[in-house]
Amino acid sequence: MYRSLHGADIEQMLFRPSEGSIKALIGRVHLFRGDDDEAERLYDEAKILDPTNGDVLELGKELQIKPRAEPIPKVDYFQNFSRLCSLENRNYPADPSNPKIRCRYREALLPYYRFKEEILSISPFASVIYDFVSEDESKHLKSFVENKLERGKVGGNNSVISDIRTSDLAWIWDNDSTKAKTLAKKIEHVTGLDTSQRLPDGPSSGEAFQVVNYGLGGHYEVHMDPFDAAPEQGELQYSGERIATFLIYLSDVQRGGSTVFTRVGVAVAPKKNMALFWYNFDPAHQKDEFTHHAGCPVLIGQKWICNKWIWTYGNTFRRRCGLTPDATQLDIEEDMKHGYKWH
Ligand SMILES: O=C(O)CCC(=O)C(=O)O
Numbered sequence: 001m002y003r004s005l006h007g008a009d010i011e012q013m014l015f016r017p018s019e020g021s022i023k024a025l026i027g028r029v030h031l032f033r034g035d036d037d038e039a040e041r042l043y044d045e046a047k048i049l050d051p052t053n054g055d056v057l058e059l060g061k062e063l064q065i066k067p068r069a070e071p072i073p074k075v076d077y078f079q080n081f082s083r084l085c086s087l088e089n090r091n092y093p094a095d096p097s098n099p100k101i102r103c104r105y106r107e108a109l110l111p112y113y114r115f116k117e118e119i120l121s122i123s124p125f126a127s128v129i130y131d132f133v134s135e136d137e138s139k140h141l142k143s144f145v146e147n148k149l150e151r152g153k154v155g156g157n158n159s160v161i162s163d164i165r166t167s168d169l170a171w172i173w174d175n176d177s178t179k180a181k182t183l184a185k186k187i188e189h190v191t192g193l194d195t196s197q198r199l200p201d202g203p204s205s206g207e208a209f210q211v212v213n214y215g216l217g218g219h220y221e222v223h224m225d226p227f228d229a230a231p232e233q234g235e236l237q238y239s240g241e242r243i244a245t246f247l248i249y250l251s252d253v254q255r256g257g258s259t260v261f262t263r264v265g266v267a268v269a270p271k272k273n274m275a276l277f278w279y280n281f282d283p284a285h286q287k288d289e290f291t292h293h294a295g296c297p298v299l300i301g302q303k304w305i306c307n308k309w310i311w312t313y314g315n316t317f318r319r320r321c322g323l324t325p326d327a328t329q330l331d332i333e334e335d336m337k338h339g340y341k342w343h
């Protein structure tokens with residue numbers, strides 16, 4: 001007994017990886033994920049700690065032979081803005097020739113929910129869900145914020161009023177009304193994601209409903225929804241990031257007011273009670289630069305929407321990562337077929 005334990009100890013000592021080797025192994029993970037800079041940084045540190053270690057040498061070789069990840073081409077995010085905004089009042093998918101861009105019934109976690117979904121983009125994943133809210137729900141959201149609307153701001157922790165976003169808005173927490181709570185649950189069922197609010201101080205998985213009203217000319221210029229820096233205070237400070245956006249149209253708009261994804265060429269014309277759902281992060285949890293989007297100016301009429309942002313916390317296992325670094329949302333659904341039904 002003593003001998004075998006003693007033997008195991010020696011074995012452990014012999015095979016304990018050095019700090020340099022650990023850094024090199026982590027570096028390889030980053031290299032595999034396409035984060036060459038981080039891999040390079042870890043390699044430099046590992047080289048100093050353990051220059052002759054096999055893992056360190058291996059990483060050095062891989063860094064030399066791996067072609068650099070293509071930098072995201074610098075495009076003018078605004079170049080497509082006016083073209084997409086001026087399209088007719090209907091949805092324009094990213095690539096109509098792609099057979100995966102299609103309509104389907106989307107089943108929810110509850111068997112009696114079934115939603116009409118139209119996929120508009122595979123990567124980033126974006127789709128619309130028709131008749132997501134009832135007339136009653138959409139009326140409730142608008143009447144709840146009556147007299148509470150204030151000019152919307154931009155910029156996370158130190159937000160300011162700006163011409164980038166010309167709309168009024170107000171917030172509804174799930175606990176503010178039974179209808180809001182039920183709607184949050186419905187979003188959970190259709191997305192398969194956790195949206196729970198654990199107030200007052202637990203980390204939340206979903207933000208409060210943000211009801212927004214745009215008047216004539218009201219718009220929101222090209223932006224992405226995740227924050228540059230996570231909120232430093234409030235109930236969201238430990239919640240991670242806005243991994244997905246669930247946007248509900250609470251009105252039709254006579255002319256203008258589409259939501260457009262300028263880098264993938266998608267235009268979504270507002271349709272009352274329809275929801276637009278997209279992931280802001282790819283399945284490898286990288287912020288997806290292709291989710292740059294905008295709210296086009298309202299030309300005739302007014303526009304009402306309601307946003308529910310879904311956070312990382314609580315969704316690590318619900319929004320799974322892909323089997324490969326470039327897996328799409330649809331690949332993941334394919335892998336999960338047995339746990340979650342799709343048509
Ligand atoms: O109004 C829209 O269509 C887009 C709104 C939006 O992007 C936002 O509120 O973050």
Ligand SMILES: [Fe+2]
Nearest residue numbers: 223224225293
């Ligand atoms: Fe947005």
